[in-house]
Amino acid sequence: MTTSFRKTGAAACALIAPLALGLALPGAAHARDNAEKAERALDRENADKAVSYAERAVVENPRDPQLRVLLGQAYLKAGRMVSARDSLASAVELGDISPRTALMLSLAQVGSGEQRLAIGTINMQGSAIPAADRGLALALAGETARGVEVLSSDIRAGNNTPKSRQNLAYALALDGRWREARAMAAQDVPAGEIGARITEWASTARVDMYAQRIAALMGTDAVDDGGMPTHLALSNSAPAMPAAKPAPKMAEAELPPVAKPAPVAKPAPAAKSAPVKIAEAAPVKPAPKSAAAPAPVAKPAPKPEPVIVAALPPEPVKPAPSKPAATKPAAEKPQMVSLAVIQPQASKVAEKPAPAAKPTPKPVVVASAKPAPKPAAKPAAKPVLPTPAASGTHVAQLGSYASEDAAQAGWKVFQSRYANLRGAKPVITKASVEGKDYWRVAAGGFDSKSAYQMCTAVKASGNGCIPIAMKTDGSNGTAAPKQRLAKAD
Template sequence: MIRQNFSKTLMLATALATLGLTGCAGGIGGSKTASASDAATARADGNTDRAVSLAEQAVLAAPNDPAARAELGSSYLVAGRFASAQQALEEALVLGDVSPRTALRYALASIALGDNRAAIETLGEWRDAIAPADLGLAYALAGNPELGAQVMQNALRGGENTPTMRQNLAYAYALGGNWAAARIIAAEDVAPGELDARISEWARVARPEDYTARIANLLGVQPQADSGMPAQLALGGAPNADQMLAQAAAATAAAGPVTGELPPVDLLASSGAARSLAPLDAAVGARDKVSTDFDSTFAKADAKASATPKPAPKPAPAASFASAPVVQPIPARAAPAPMPVAAPKPAQASASAAREDLAGGTHLVQLGSYGSEADAKRGWAIFVKRHPQVASREQVITRAKVNGRIYYRLSAGNLAASSAQSLCRTVKAAGHGCIAWEQSRPLPGTLDAGRRVATR
């Protein structure tokens, strides 16, 4: 039997493989800009702090480079900064990263934060591209040990009978509470004198609330207090003047036939060229040798409505972003003597105007066009972070066919005509594209009525 050290056996092979990423050249402060590959080298050497620093420089130099963001997320992950890792890896995927390594690392970071839903959705989208040993254990860590065990059992029967597969399967059994089966499978590769220690280690982090400790142990890292990546690194941060000029020049030089489709919400709106996704990486087979490298709450205006008695008072919304406020009936009673009415304060007037701007209706605002529904959903999450006022709107994803290609158009729905125009102006002022449209008059190329998700 092949016997391996615990810390190596349970490492997710794909998740921790060293990335050979190509960074973008450029200059910050007159010095040579770090590339994603420099950060990957530092990470592989175990120099985590340097890896994070180099990756952050690479993202500052090329904020829309998915490879740079993927490496930044990977560096954050091995640094134990799980919130930052999840954000950076998600943004890499939104920008078009097509590596299953990035998807798997995003799932691991999500699991470490207790966000099992995001992890399972991502694993499902990338199921055919992630190695079964990695996919199965990730499902188990995300709270579905039965599915994880099934994935690995099928792979074992198909001939992938490796130590990594067996030990990941044993761990999945343990997470599902089947300790007898876990011991039997683990014994295939663990010496008798070490088996009890292995089982005890699994049991120590087997409680549902130990999700952070499980991922930290798996990756061999120390979790850090982390409120997220620096704001200036977030996707959509304002570029400096040199970057804007360079991007505009590049877009002009590369301009070709346009489709009329909006770019994804996370990309600069200066280019009207359609976005296409490259093919997925080939599925990675089983490996015996693995590398050891590896929003905030929305502020609500809550302006108080004036208590002035009037013959026919209009109910005031409970919050600044409510489109259809619920007004409870007030029992009829004798009205008191009229009191002097104070003029509304400027703050109250502006809050009321903001509410009217978000009135509900049958209009929508298209925010971007994507190559897949999953990308469109991720784009919505990023757009809501930029413009919290749309958090209560409907998320609408419609399929469209333009020039023979299928697109997934992302829109914010349930808006009045004035609200749609106002939102579109706000989006354009932030440097992005948008199209206001009416529900009864779909945009050209639309194939269906759209999938609607109420976000309130």
């Protein structure tokens, strides 16, 4: 569907058309009514009302992916990029991995400043997203040269439509090729309007104006957005009646507990409490005689007395060697050093307490220096690629292709990128989307936690990945019925 936008005049990506929901929501008539009102508000270009009705629908049925998509679409039309990203990402988590939803999510990610994630989302769908939309989305995400190539190839292949030409013109402008952009735009835009269109594109061409570019495509203005209301977050919605299936999705909640062991690493202070008890053990009984307490402790240590009595004062030349001599016993017997500090006998002489004070700072510095670097070195852990098992309850979907041969070739690429997939079993699923067949490639043999770990590592490398729970019939949680397991290479 081709739509012209007020701000840029660029042909629209085929993503903003109203959703044909056809919702079958058992016991959620209010959600259906609010969804229909939201669609009508979008048709009338009333984004604020659309957001209000769509939010109410999600409150009524928070785990319906179509309602999440509708809410994300309304947020996009209202210029709320972060909220749109969160709502569309929730729809994907709930199982909507259609090219249309992925395209909207990628634009919301671009508008939120997450260009790398947007490229990964686009790459995951591959050719499932029409070239006219995919090329412009890539250009908006920062890969302008690649976007120009995708659009040019599509036009050369016969899809020479006004939408493709105008999207190519905008991609050329984003790539800095303004003369070519003007020439391409002139094929469909009246001569008197070319200058205004180029000026509009140039007004949002700055690198940091990513939100304004997406808002312009939606025919609105970008607004400061802190995200959708917290009560609409997917993590705050209870799973549906079949609690067995939502349970693996709760694996997302396993990530926060991983952060909780960090406070468990606080047994370090417990080690400090142990010596405190030892220090109290000596003066427990002679507590009233605090001055006499060190005297009995000095009995099992006759060695420090000759050190103090040693003829250090009469020989001033020997104080220098006496310092290293004092450091050695301090390192071997830290308890003896503490006794030297408490000695009351040395206070009577009034000349000998001076050397006794020197060993005290040394053990303090050593004690504080050692524990500090150890906890600081531990958090530098990188995501670990999980090893697939012979069977599992989840898969990690890595990409979508227009043919089975392309899917097989794509799997080999993934095996070369991620060592843990070598020898693993791929899951290739055939899906029909809007009358077209696609083959989705996923890595099998994961449980809930390891599937999320795998996708975390894949996303960290700039690619797309979706953890999906397998159905009881062995298929993944998509609408595609036909599936076959490819042989591992």
